[in-house]
Amino acid sequence: MTLDVRIQQSVVANLSTRPTPVRTGPFVIGIDPSIDSPGINYATPLPGAEISGADVTALVTAFRSYDRKPRLEYVVSTAPGLEQLLLDAGFTVEERHEYLVCTPDSIQLRPAPDGYELREPATDADRAAMIAAQNAAFGGEPISTEADIARIGGLQARGGIAVMATAPDGTCAGGGMAVPPNDGVSEVAGIATPKPHRRRGLAGAVTTEITRRLFTAGVDIAWLEASGEDSWRVYERVGYRPTGRRLYIALD
Structure with a gap:
């Protein structure tokens, strides 16, 4: 295959x-x-x-x-x-992306910046804080809905992974997730850090922690897509390598 x-x-x-x-x-x-x-x-x-x-x-x-x-x-x-x-x-093509793959042999561990903690969101309050930080990082309103919170909780309950970053002042500094694995494969998505916490290596640390947890759970292929050159470099430093092409296409 x-x-x-x-x-x-x-x-x-x-x-x-x-x-x-x-x-x-x-x-x-x-x-x-x-x-x-x-x-x-x-x-x-x-x-x-x-x-x-x-x-x-x-x-x-x-x-x-x-x-x-x-x-x-x-x-x-x-x-x-x-x-x-x-x-x-x-239909009209929206985007053409290369997907990147990381394996247990290619991962490069990137530590969290000093003063930052990486952990799994364990409560709905944690999930709400992580979602709000992700939304802010992607240019949206720093809010979360009950449906958003339930979606992350459901992902975790089905074997997916979520990791949030906590700043030195205790606020959420971003996070990311991975979908429940299927046949040893899982997609990593939603890696995001709001502007005040960028350029510190935090996105790479979050990506590392999610990927490491996947491999610990028995996954042998983690994959993701980069939204731009900056995120591409982040993922390559963690050990992700371009592997194949994906298409986004829609009917307006």
Whole structure:
């Protein structure tokens, strides 16, 4: 089994744990009724499946029935003809990303900066603080909702990992998470530190701690995507290496 297929299968497994997973033909849609974000509610193809234009039409219909924007994320090589089918149906490419992979042999441990503590959010108050810090780091409002808190708690309950950073003054300085592993593979996501805590090595330390915990739990492939050159450098210093291509594509 190729690494691309293993990564794509992990995406299928992750979407299948959404509160309302929907299977339509060769696709799985991960629907979360509590939030309409396209970054949460999206589809992915089953690796290697034969896909037709009629399958794409049915996929769009399924999205519309849940009042969600038709959107997909997937490893390109596992569905080589799909992009053209989607473009023919009116979809537009949002982004093309390289995904990066880390293994127990490639990880480079990066310690937390002096005075900062890395730990698992153990209470809803911890989860709320971590989510608010992540939202602020990504340019949003520093708030968290009950649905956000429940989502992180559910991820942890299913075997996923969350790590929060605490600053010397006791406030939350960011965090990140990893989805529940599937067949030894897990995606690391949401690594974020608000501006006052950047340029200290904290993002690398959070990434290291999440990845280390995954490997301790028996995972052999951790993967993620970088949102820009700065985060790319952070992840490479931890031991992540570019490995394959993913596509984000949606129908407006």
